[in-house]
Structure formats: C-alpha cells, structure tokens
Amino acid sequence: MVFSSFTFLFRFLPFVLICYFLAPGKLKNLVLFLCSLIFYAWGEPIYIGLMIFSTIVDYINGIAVAYYKEKGRKQKAKIFLASSIFINLLLLFLFKYAGFITGASIALPIGISFYTFQTMSYTIDVYRGVVKPQKNFIAFGTYVSLFPQLIAGPIVRYQTVEQELMNRGVTKEMLSYGIQRFVCGLGKKVLLANNIGVLWSYITVYPEEKLTMIMAWFGIIAFMFQIYFDFSGYSDMAIGLGAMFGFHFPENFMYPYQSKSITDFWHRWHMTLSSWFKEYVYIPLGGNRKGTKKQIRNIIIVWAMTGFWHGANWNFLLWGIYFAVLLIIEKLWLKDWLQKLPGVIQHLYALVFIIIGWVIFVYPDMPTKMGYIKTMLGIGKGGLWNRETIYLICTYFVLFLILMIGSTDIPKKMFNLWIKKESVLCYVGRTIYMLGIFLLSIAYLVNSSYNPFLYFRF
Numbered sequence: 001m002v003f004s005s006f007t008f009l010f011r012f013l014p015f016v017l018i019c020y021f022l023a024p025g026k027l028k029n030l031v032l033f034l035c036s037l038i039f040y041a042w043g044e045p046i047y048i049g050l051m052i053f054s055t056i057v058d059y060i061n062g063i064a065v066a067y068y069k070e071k072g073r074k075q076k077a078k079i080f081l082a083s084s085i086f087i088n089l090l091l092l093f094l095f096k097y098a099g100f101i102t103g104a105s106i107a108l109p110i111g112i113s114f115y116t117f118q119t120m121s122y123t124i125d126v127y128r129g130v131v132k133p134q135k136n137f138i139a140f141g142t143y144v145s146l147f148p149q150l151i152a153g154p155i156v157r158y159q160t161v162e163q164e165l166m167n168r169g170v171t172k173e174m175l176s177y178g179i180q181r182f183v184c185g186l187g188k189k190v191l192l193a194n195n196i197g198v199l200w201s202y203i204t205v206y207p208e209e210k211l212t213m214i215m216a217w218f219g220i221i222a223f224m225f226q227i228y229f230d231f232s233g234y235s236d237m238a239i240g241l242g243a244m245f246g247f248h249f250p251e252n253f254m255y256p257y258q259s260k261s262i263t264d265f266w267h268r269w270h271m272t273l274s275s276w277f278k279e280y281v282y283i284p285l286g287g288n289r290k291g292t293k294k295q296i297r298n299i300i301i302v303w304a305m306t307g308f309w310h311g312a313n314w315n316f317l318l319w320g321i322y323f324a325v326l327l328i329i330e331k332l333w334l335k336d337w338l339q340k341l342p343g344v345i346q347h348l349y350a351l352v353f354i355i356i357g358w359v360i361f362v363y364p365d366m367p368t369k370m371g372y373i374k375t376m377l378g379i380g381k382g383g384l385w386n387r388e389t390i391y392l393i394c395t396y397f398v399l400f401l402i403l404m405i406g407s408t409d410i411p412k413k414m415f416n417l418w419i420k421k422e423s424v425l426c427y428v429g430r431t432i433y434m435l436g437i438f439l440l441s442i443a444y445l446v447n448s449s450y451n452p453f454l455y456f457r458f
Contacts, residue, residue, distance in 0.1 A: 001042040003182075003237045004190050004445065012039065013241075016147075020245060021170075029142045029165065032245065036145040040110070043151075047109040050091065055144045057087050058119040059137055062126045066133040077127060084123035092116050100312030111151035113309055115144055117276055122158040124280060131159045139165045148241035152234050154252040155272040161247055168246035178243030180434055185236025187437040190444050192403060193229035196222045199396055208371060212382040215389045216375040217355075222396070224358050225403040228257065231270070250275075257354070257407045260346035261338055262326045265354055273309070277302050292332065299331075300324045310361075315369065319361045326353055 001008050016035045023031045041048045061084035068077040092112060099106040122143075125131045134140040143165055149156055203211070203219030235252040242249040256268035266274050282302045288295040300321070307320020330338065338346060356373065363369040374380050405411065 001039060003234065003241075004186060004441070006445065007042075009442075012042075017244065029136075029138050032147075033138050033142045033145060036142070036147040036150060039147040040145060040150060044110050047112075050095075050109055050112075051115060051145060052141075054088065054091060054116065054119055055141050058084055058123050058144070059134070059140045062123050062133040062140075063135060065123060065127050069127065069129070081123055081127045085120055088116050088120045097308075097312045114153050114155055115150060117155050117273075118157070119144055121155075121276065121280060125157070125159055131162050134158075134162075134165070136166070146242075146247075148245070148247075149238040149249060152231070152238070153270075153272055154235055154238060154250055155276050156249055157276075160250060164247050170244065170246045174243050174246065178240045180240070181243065182237050182240030183434050183438050183441075185233040185238075185240060186441050188229045188233030188236060188406070190233075190441040191437070192399075192406060193226050193233055194444070194448065195399060196396070196403060197226040197230070199392065200226055202392075206388075208368075208375075209381045210386070210388075211372075211375050211380060212385045212389050213375060213378045213380065214385045215382070215392065216372060216380070218389070218392060218396075220355055220359055220362075220372070220376070221400075223362055224257075224355055225400075225407065227358070228253070228407060229403070255407065255409050257351065258347070258409065259350045259354070260343060261330055261335075261350055262323060262353060263330050263335075265350055266323070266327070273306065277306055281305060295331075296328055299328055303327065313364050314366075315360060315362075315364045319357060322357055322360055 001012060003009075012035075016031070019031050019035065020028060037048060037052075040051060061080045064080040065077045065084075068074070068080065095106060095109055095112055098104065122131070122134075126133050134143070143156075143158060143161060146156075200219055200222040203215060203222070206215070206219075232253040239249045239251070250272055252270060252272050254268040254271065256265050259265035259268055282298055285298040285301065286294050287298060303320040303324035304317060305320070307316045307318070307323075310316040310319070338349070341349075356376075359369060359372055359376070363372060371380070375382065378384065
C-alpha cells in the first residue's frame, strides 16, 4: 500500500485517524501498532512475522543491556548488545544480500533496511546510556512499525521520539501542518516525480544507437529530478503523517541540488541515513581523529556500506565508492581551492558529478553504464541531437522549469511569507492552493497507472 494510492488516501488513513482520535490516551499506541501491522501486512503478509521477530529481539536485548549495565556487568551487557547487532545484520544479510552472493532469488521484505537500522540503533543507544530501555512492548512495537516512516524512512532514531511515544498530543497547528506537509509531498510525488519519470522511462528503452548526446543528458537529469521528488515527496508525506499523530520526525532532505560541493550534497541528501552511518560507523571507527590514512579508510568503509545499503548489486557498491573518492579528494585537496571559486562554478561542479553518480546508480550492468556515459560525452553513435530530441525538449521544457525551481528553496520562502500574513484572503488562498494540489494529484492518479516509489525496495 503506497501513500499515493486510493486505498491509503480514502480508506486506510481515514480509518486510522478516526480510530486514533476516538481512542483514549492509553490505547493510542495500541491503535497505531495494530494499524501499522495491517499496513505492512497489506504489502508483505508473509514477512509480518519477520518484523515482529525483529521487534521482540531488540525489545528483550535492550532491557537486558540496560539491566546488566546497571548491575555493573559490562561484559554481559556487551553480549546482549552483540546479540542484537548480530541478529539484525544476519536478517538483513539473509533477505537482502544472500541472493546476491549465491545467485538465488529471494524476495526482499519491504522496508527491512529502514526498520533494521532503527532497531539496531536503539540497542546501541541503550548501551551507550543515551536512552532508557522501553519496557512497554506496545510502545516499542509502535516505534519499530510506525507506518508513516516504516518502509522508506526517514530513519528515526529512538531518542528522537522517546518522549513522544509515552506522552504526546496533537494540536490544531500540528494537525494543520501535518496535512499541508502531506499534501505537498503528495504533489511532489504524483505531479512532479511521476510525470518526469515518464520521460526517463521512455529514454531508457530508446535505441542506444539513436540516443543523442543532448537526449542522454536530458534523460539522466530527468531521473535526477524523479528520484529527488519521489523520495523527498515520500519523506514529506511521512513527516506530515507523523505530525498528524503527534510525532516530530527529522528532516531527510534540504534542497540537495543547491549544493556547492559533494560534501555539501551529502549534508542535504537522505540526511537521516548519512547521520546514521556517521554516528554508528564513521565515529566508532575513529572518524578523522586518527590520522589521514585511517580517515581515508573510514570514508571508504562508510561509503561502500552506504552504497551497498541501497541494494545488493555492484552498481550500488560502485556508486558508494565513487562518492567516497570524491569526498576524499574534496576533504584532502580540493576544499580550500573550491571555496575560492564563484558560487555558480561550485554549483555546476557539484551538479555534474552528482549527475554522473546517478548514471552509476541507475544502471546495474557496466556495458550499459559506460555506453550511456560515452553518449553523454559525445562519443555515442546518435550524434548531438535529432528531431526526437527537439520534440522531447519542447514537450518537457515547462515541466523542467518547474522542477528546477521546485528543487530550490524559493517556493518555501515564498510560501513562508504567505503563511505569515494573517488576512482572510491569504488564509482562503492557502486553503485553495492546498486543495488544488490534492485534487490535481487525485485527478492524475485516476488517469495514470504509473505510480512507483523508487525507494520502496531499498
């Protein structure tokens, strides 16, 4: 069940909201827990037991870790911590990576990368003393299975919602914000990502010998916009849904295509994943505290893992290593020189390498990947342009302008100015604007069968 489906929008979500707000305070977590299990079982009924098993494992291990630490028996606490990490990584390996190694075909449980990282970070934080163990199983189960961010993030660490799990309320302002954020995310996903995704789908099946240089750039930039508006739109909907139920989820994107370096890009793209790897892998390995050689080693390890986290295929690993190399070059040699350049040059530099990165990311086989890059460099057989290129540019020109502006902070600044005005006219205008996005999204969904979520299987 995806957020942009009629089943979710007009059946599941209204049902959950009604049950949630009618339920007394002590039963609200139970309502969310049960509804989240239904949500997950809707898409993966055979793997609901796997998620419940993972929840039980970390619930027990978290309590045991805290108990033995309190007793001063750190070795025993470490055993239970290791048990949690081992079981989580084993499940992730068996269902996500075993097929890659053995060649067997194994169905990937939806969202396993996200909820595994969440539960694993919980036990680690209990051991560190950052959070107290959650002894209420329903509350802990709610944290693990919470449907707004269960299958594609953002990755929510337990300490972020620790207090809200046991004591939260939903004000009119939070509910209004949640609805607006959800509708904006729905529009980004349905009206922008889906529409530009049609262009990318067309170019991926276009004959390689006829693909022109301009068309290749046009296509991969289309994918660049598609994956951003698809994933950030989903994150916006997740954050909005969280607010409707009284939770404050962390931001996951901060206009990454405004970046002026690759380092800056990874401070803005999928921020909860970058933060997770920094907190639980990079820093424990020593970060940048133990000399240049170990810093380079740590960066390579983290970004190889980041790439492989996205999927069990060589293109994802190569994508991670690609960014590791760029980050090492920037941190050790390029940073000071780059900052002296005009902002526009810095921005173009970052965009070019980000775009090339998406080619590495999207094509699983090396020959197709290299063939596409050659075409982008003008070495392909299709030449610079043809009539089809001009047709596509004319057809998608306006959408590209909208995507370019929409990927910056300009719309947010304009909307914030609008929000600050308290006149009745502005209030009515905002309501009409949100209603318009929602109705246009519904109209699109009625007439289109193209509605994927790109990060659903990561």
